[in-house]
Amino acid sequence: MTSLSILDLSPVPAGGSAAQSLRDSIDLARHADALGYRRYWLAEHHNLPNIASSAPDIMIGQIAAATRNMHIGSGGVMLPNHAPLTVLERFKVLEALFPGRIDLGLGRAPGTDHVTSIALRRRQDIRDEDDFLDRLQELLLLSNDGYPKDHPFSNVHAMPNDVPLPPIFLLGSSDYSAQLAAQIGAGFSFAHHFAGHDAVHAMRLYRDRFKPSQHLQAPLAILATAAVVAETAGEAERLASTIDLNFVRRAKGVYAPLESPEVALAYDYSPMDRERIAKNRERLAVGDPDMVKARLTELAQATQADEIMITTMIFDHEARKRSYSLLADAFSLASPRAMPQPQPAAAG
Template sequence: MISTMNEQNLRLSILDFVHVYKHSNPTESLNNTTEVVGLADQLGYTRYWFTEHHNTTSQISTSPDLLSVHAASHTKNIRVGAGGIMLPNHSPLKVVENFTLLEALHPGRIDLGIGRASGTDGLTALALQRSHERAIANDFPDQLNELLCFFSRKFPMDHPFAEISPPGDETLVPDIYMLGSSQGGVRFATEKGLGFVFAAHLAPKLAIPVLHFYKNNFNPSAYMKEPKSILAIGVIAAETEEEAKYLAGPLELTWTRMATGSRDLSFPTLEEASKYVYTPQEEAVRQYNKDRFVIGSAANVAEKLKRMANEALVNEIMIADFYPDQASRLKGYRLLAEEFDLKSK
């Protein structure tokens, strides 16, 4: 039986969607990210990842590799990377080339999280992949094998790509993680010996069993000798419970709208969320979504995150960033860094 983690060693990381708030613009959002990743570096957060989403006006995290270049160049210690690269949208060779360059620029600080979905709608996936066949293909296992073989330089001799040489050598490899919100991605992580991140904000009830499966079935590899697992969850931390609940209003309304098929998926303002009147159906969805997030005073959030980490057998929590504005983001991350004494780790 695997022992529980030591609460004193629990690490915190951040997953940035690069939200474009109402009455704001992409440039301001990117400036906000620069400020937050710099603060996270100073406060002792472990890693800072960027999502990949397309065809949305409320996020500008379309290129996590480019955002990682920017974040790494503005920090000194924190690991940066993709959470993740949606592999169906990309050539495995190009992903390897980009992350080899990142690893060469910032040795030992780069992470590559790999997702199996496109991170967008079907039409946009077609526009990205430029092929009807590619858009409907289910060849992720082949894509992942290609990516790992390009990194390791160990294609079978008769493979058509065996003669292709990415830049550098096999030492320029980031830490590689599979992303998952179901029982699918974890099997690639265990079989290939990769790290694993479970998105509990997408499937909270599956988090513990899937993360236990990962720890109990991990096969060591050239990429990772021991299992490395992370639990990702939406977090809103503030000085008081009341303030946190107020700050979580836009998050709760957004996720309720997504679940009920609303066409309005823009991130509402605090004022809009506070005045919104939920229908009975919407209120039921809102309550159902409670397990997707950890909302409260910094002390109570810290207590719950420690309990979740113990139950999930992880020593790292990745905070999915859904704060409603820049001021609450900065304050929330400072409060949690103090609660966890991150600078001492």
């Protein structure tokens, strides 16, 4: 059976606060942990009023401490924004505190607009060209002591140096990341919830070209997609209207907090807006539990996904929790037995 996981962007609703959205993420993670979800990943976005998730490494620590069973990870750390050594050390610290439960998902994009991306990298080497491959190579070489002895970085070790790096996943929305993940023997997560590229082709390309590595012997493919579930199809459509309005606004360069279904349904959409909504709905699974299960099962089979990772960007926190509950019931997820939480070492 395909495992289910969650991608959380900590959505900020109109009239709400980003601080509360972060606390809601911890609440949702506890809920998902009890339902039997396999992974819970946090995104990295910057300077967006509708997304509070800007520091996934901090949130990973908070959520791992509040849960017992799920793998907690980044979906992802946007590598262009960070020095590779910093990423290694932060995730090794997380792995030391929560052994066997941390995932390191890496993305190519900055997760923001151009000006904000420059502000994020102001004290780093800012280049016009894409330097993701250089940063990834540096991260991999530092992680496995791969630099030759005559290289200045040969004596640089990510601390704590007695802790392994968590599993690496590359995030992507095209063939490029799929092939790269396959080449280096990493896990791969395809962003079906916003990608214009064919998910089936990218996911199968990854699987066909995968080369085993010391970290991963067989391909591990995750399909990230959007879903909204309610007791009835009509209620699910009402909840999903928030997504429709948010998509229309984003297409016009407006990144406002998420509006309620009442505001979204009353919005005066143009014919072009409605065309955009219809196109975006092709990527969404919206309906009652049976409808959404059928849609996600079809996607999993077509893409040969090992896991389906769900993101649900709707207005009401309790409705979001209910959506994940209904989905867990539809897929008959088993509530796991709690793993023992690591205890801090005694002082002295």
